Amino acid sequence: MTETAALMPRQRDKHPVPYWPDYKTSVSRSPSLPLLSMESTPSEETGPRFGHSLLGPLDNNLILNYTQGKAPAVGERIRVHGRVLDETGRPVANTLVEIWQANAGGRYRHVKDTYFAPLDPNFGGCGRTLTDENGYYEFMTIRPGAYPWPNRANDWRPMHIHFSVFGHAFGQRLISQMYFEGDPLIDRCPIAATIRDRGQLERLVAPLDMQSSRPLDYLAYKFDIVLRGRRQTMFENKPEGM
Ligand SMILES: [Fe+2]
Numbered sequence: 001m002t003e004t005a006a007l008m009p010r011q012r013d014k015h016p017v018p019y020w021p022d023y024k025t026s027v028s029r030s031p032s033l034p035l036l037s038m039e040s041t042p043s044e045e046t047g048p049r050f051g052h053s054l055l056g057p058l059d060n061n062l063i064l065n066y067t068q069g070k071a072p073a074v075g076e077r078i079r080v081h082g083r084v085l086d087e088t089g090r091p092v093a094n095t096l097v098e099i100w101q102a103n104a105g106g107r108y109r110h111v112k113d114t115y116f117a118p119l120d121p122n123f124g125g126c127g128r129t130l131t132d133e134n135g136y137y138e139f140m141t142i143r144p145g146a147y148p149w150p151n152r153a154n155d156w157r158p159m160h161i162h163f164s165v166f167g168h169a170f171g172q173r174l175i176s177q178m179y180f181e182g183d184p185l186i187d188r189c190p191i192a193a194t195i196r197d198r199g200q201l202e203r204l205v206a207p208l209d210m211q212s213s214r215p216l217d218y219l220a221y222k223f224d225i226v227l228r229g230r231r232q233t234m235f236e237n238k239p240e241g242m
Pocket residue numbers: 102157160162
């Protein structure tokens with residue numbers, strides 16, 4: 001039997017606006033001319049398929065992967081997990097999920113990050129994994145610190161983890177951010193504020209998941225990534241999804 005699914009048109013009115021004066025760098029980079037559609041190239045539509053043979057056993061463990069297990073990162077241990085789903089709720093199997101984040105003090109391991117918080121010699125801040133046959137992924141990491149950024153007088157990014165979902169080709173890569181339930185900085189963040197629909201923003205906020213936590217070890221947060229449709233996750237590079 002052939003499977004069919006109801007057409008779910010893209011809801012472009014729910015997309016974050018590209019021009020948002022409170023988010024200062026959006027002013028200079030938002031389009032000032034009508035958009036043009038470009039034909040995609042073969043290299044965007046095809047690409048390498050990632051397999052488990054390319055991934056190391058600690059790639060999805062940011063607590064240990066920077067030192068290859070020799071010493072753990074400083075910070076509050078957390079598990080971040082969820083599923084990658086299509087617009088009909090079906091799992092997206094075998095897709096590469098990558099994350100990057102600041103350390104527990106709110107500093108990235110990057111030459112341009114000069115924030116006062118020290119680097120953690122045991123923390124790199126990057127991880128990757130493949131979804132399993134049920135679209136499931138998980139990471140062990142530490143809770144990233146909030147950090148200030150030069151924008152208005154006193155803007156801070158809420159605690160967040162950057163996510164990339166690769167899909168089947170370079171041209172399909174999607175990028176988003178996960179926030180943490182209960183963080184009061186979410187409502188003060190001009191980047192989060194570009195998502196004007198409350199429901200859309202809340203889909204980027206991972207709830208505390210006590211059932212998946214481990215007593216005396218770590219808390220868990222659940223973050224499902226939905227590629228398209230009414231429950232779609234907002235992606236900053238392709239608001240319309242995959
Ligand atoms: Fe960030």
